[in-house]
Amino acid sequence: MNNWNGCEKQMHAWKPRGPAKAIEIRLFGDKTTSPAGRGHWRLAQEWAPALGGCFMAALLFSGLLGPVFPALRTDAYRGVHPLEWSSQAMAAFDTCHWHSEQNGLPKTILQWTINGVSSSSKGLLGRFETNSMMP
Amino acid sequence: MTDGEFNHQWCERLYRERAAELLLYGRALGLSHAEAEDVLQGTFQAMLVLEIPPRNPEFYCVRSFRNRAFNYRRSWWRRIWRELESRHWFEDSGVESEREHEAKRALIRLPMEQREVIVLKIWHDYTFDEIGRILRLSPNTVAGRYRYGLQKLRIILDANDYEQLEWMRETDACMETPRPG
Numbered sequence: 361m362n363n364w365n366g367c368e369k370q371m372h373a374w375k376p377r378g379p380a381k382a383i384e385i386r387l388f389g390d391k392t393t394s395p396a397g398r399g400h401w402r403l404a405q406e407w408a409p410a411l412g413g414c415f416m417a418a419l420l421f422s423g424l425l426g427p428v429f430p431a432l433r434t435d436a437y438r439g440v441h442p443l444e445w446s447s448q449a450m451a452a453f454d455t456c457h458w459h460s461e462q463n464g465l466p467k468t469i470l471q472w473t474i475n476g477v478s479s480s481s482k483g484l485l486g487r488f489e490t491n492s493m494m495p
Numbered sequence: 496m497t498d499g500e501f502n503h504q505w506c507e508r509l510y511r512e513r514a515a516e517l518l519l520y521g522r523a524l525g526l527s528h529a530e531a532e533d534v535l536q537g538t539f540q541a542m543l544v545l546e547i548p549p550r551n552p553e554f555y556c557v558r559s560f561r562n563r564a565f566n567y568r569r570s571w572w573r574r575i576w577r578e579l580e581s582r583h584w585f586e587d588s589g590v591e592s593e594r595e596h597e598a599k600r601a602l603i604r605l606p607m608e609q610r611e612v613i614v615l616k617i618w619h620d621y622t623f624d625e626i627g628r629i630l631r632l633s634p635n636t637v638a639g640r641y642r643y644g645l646q647k648l649r650i651i652l653d654a655n656d657y658e659q660l661e662w663m664r665e666t667d668a669c670m671e672t673p674r675p676g
Binding site for chain 2: 365366367371372376379384388
């Protein structure tokens with residue numbers, strides 16, 4: 361190949377695209393991991409479906425029979441209260457607990473007024489009562 | 496050492512040394528990258544179960560790969576996919592000039608007979624005699640195909656102006672190589 365010209369040399373430098381690693385593994389086995397590592401991996405592969413099935417069954421029964429996994433339940437008291445105690449705004453939105461009654465947010469109160477003065481004030485009420493009781 | 500272990504060893508060595516070049520040869524024969532990988536896997540699977548190793552494993556491998564590539568079933572959707580995936584014959588070097596890029600594209604567009612000979616000569620390091628034996632052709636025919644194909648690529652790589660490229664395109668149109676029956 362000593363008589364190659366520049367063009368051939370230049371082309372020879374183009375590196376052909378190699379095959380996928382998976383083909384070599386399929387043909388000759390995986391040489392990158394140790395036999396011990398392969399053993400653990402194979403064990404995990406064998407047991408993973410069984411463990412997954414057990415977990416799904418437990419999840420299903422927890423829904424039917426009771427709170428086996430209380431942490432997964434959205435209404436679990438233990439999972440919610442730290443948020444409510446740390447934030448008044450959070451407590452205001454959760455009406456199922458007494459915290460919502462203890463917050464500092466303004467309440468809507470309907471009041472009758474006469475000329476901008478509260479009708480429930482003592483003075484007005486007194487005058488009205490005085491007038492109404494006049495003969 | 497058993498026959499199986501012995502086969503395993505020489506096959507693995509051959510695979511490590513020649514897999515990329517065989518894939519490139521598959522591309523030159525008109526396969527997509529994925530199809531060439533399938534053929535490569537099939538070739539080596541067949542060689543792994545050989546009772547007696549071939550006298551010249553590399554030569555046997557190329558012949559076997561070529562036969563399998565031609566026998567590979569080519570369905571309609573595979574042809575479509577091949578057209579879409581007609582790039583990336585080579586690893587991306589990152590420092591490729593515009594001319595090199597153009598030359599790679601030109602190599603892909605060469606007639607299959609020329610492409611095949613160029614790949615076997617440049618990347619597989621075969622002589623014209625050896626290529627002739629693989630393709631069952633005379634060395635002179637092989638050399639002619641090689642020179643004609645390389646001339647086109649050389650024009651692109653060494654081109655100072657685009658007049659030569661235009662000439663090449665016109666020649667391509669006039670001298671379309673007939674496909675084998």
